[in-house]
Amino acid sequence: MHSNDAQMLVLTVLADGPRHGYTINAAIEDLTGRKLGPGSLYGALARLEARGLIRPADDVSQSPSQPQERHRTMRITDTGRATLRAELEQMARVSQAGLRALGIAPA
Amino acid sequence: MSAATMFTRLYPPAVRERWGAEIGREVASSGIRSWPDTLVGAGRLWLHPSDWPESAPGQTRRVLAVAMFTVVAATALLLRAAGPSTLTADPSRPLTSLWLGLILVGAGLGAPVPLLRWAAWRRLAGDAVGVLAAPAVAVLAMILIANSGLVEHPTGAVRAALFGWYWVTLGFTAVRLCTFVACLARTARMPGRARLRGALLVIGAGLVLAAGQTALTVTWSAPDAGLVGPALVLGLLGAATIGAGQDLRGRRR
Structure with a gap:
């Protein structure tokens, strides 16, 4: 999957609430029918964090019995929401134009 | 593992x-x-180093500097292994050595500069002894054996053992030199983003030039299938180095 697609998917599922890597991928699987590979998922997370579109949630969840089982919970930032909204609106415009061209009335 | x-x-x-x-x-x-x-x-x-999060200020520049010297060390090993004769420095034809000049200039630009403090130099000396003593001893032993006359024309297992030792020593020395750069980067003044970007671009240009020079020779003057691989690897290393340098233009790190 293209890295920008992976970033869009991650932003989309994080818009619903903070999650860590595993649950982000589970939500992406629910949404698209397939998981992202580790390189795509964590590459997207690193890029989105570097661009300030997501940030770590305040709490870092940690299993008391297994300290090495540390998860970084991430949340979307206001900039991330604005970016996601702009991207989705653009995609919606493209989608509507494509459906019209095919003679299908957009829902 | x-x-x-x-x-x-x-x-x-x-x-x-x-x-x-x-x-x-x-x-x-x-x-x-x-x-x-x-x-x-x-x-x-x-x-894309601009995508790396930073756990400490300057971490990206430190890692990039070490990666840059790792590329230089890998290039040196590659040239030693498959050394295209067209890349041998020749004082009578300085243009053919331009690639080497670019790599050396790039390495100089991107090198961490030790601070002018007694404590910093003392620590640097300690790191140098700790990290470089073992490869220095291995190289010295290799030179002594080669010049001692003990092994004139080795054959069979002795030849294989000496050959293996030679390459293990070269590889070990390259790894330790990169480790020393990593130690140096912890205490020295790191090059700024623009200088590091320049260093990566200059080294990348040197590698691409070396690849092009080798490819031209293979194509036109001295067809040698054995040089195709090294030319490709040099080109890929050069493209990757230039790509990383270009990416630094994006964000401040």
């Missing part, structure tokens, strides 16, 4: 610190089908 640990180690340190445990778990749970994506993800992150 498990595959998950090995793949996790391929990621840039800052990404590994943040996501390493989770990457390892994903690779372990997804199995072999996740390997290509994990490899591509690691490669893509190395080419």
Whole structure:
């Protein structure tokens, strides 16, 4: 999957609430029918964090019995929401134009 | 070492610190089908240092400086192994050595500069002894044996052992030199983003020039299938170095 697609998917599922890597991928699987590979998922997370579109949630969840089982919970930032909204609106415009061209009335 | 640990180690340190445990778990749970994506993800992150999170100020520049010297060391080993004669420095034809000049200038630009403090130099000397003593002894022993006359025309197992020792010593020395740069980067003044970017671009240009020079020779004057591989590797190293340097233009790190 293209890295920008992976970033869009991650932003989309994080818009619903903070999650860590595993649950982000589970939500992406629910949404698209397939998981992202580790390189795509964590590459997207690193890029989105570097661009300030997501940030770590305040709490870092940690299993008391297994300290090495540390998860970084991430949340979307206001900039991330604005970016996601702009991207989705653009995609919606493209989608509507494509459906019209095919003679299908957009829902 | 498990595959998950090995793949996790391929990621840039800052990404590994943040996501390493989770990457390892994903690779372990997804199995072999996740390997290509994990490899591509690691490669893509190395080419985009502006995407690396920073656990400490200047971490990206320190890691890039060490990576840059690792590329130079890998190039030296590659040239020693498959040394295209067209890349041999020739004072009578200085233009053919331009690639080497570019790599040396780039290395100088991107090198960490030790601070002018007694304590910093004392620490640097300690690091140098600790890290470089063993490869220095190995190289010295190799030179002594080569010049002692003890082994004139080795054959069979002796020849294989000496050949192996030679390459292990070269590889070990290259790794220790990069380790020393990493030690130096912890205490020295690191080059700024613009200078590091310049260093990467200049080294990349040198590598691409070396690749082009080798490819031209292979194509026109001295057809030699054995040089195609080194030319390709030099070209790829050069393109990757230029790509990483270009990416530094984006964000401040």
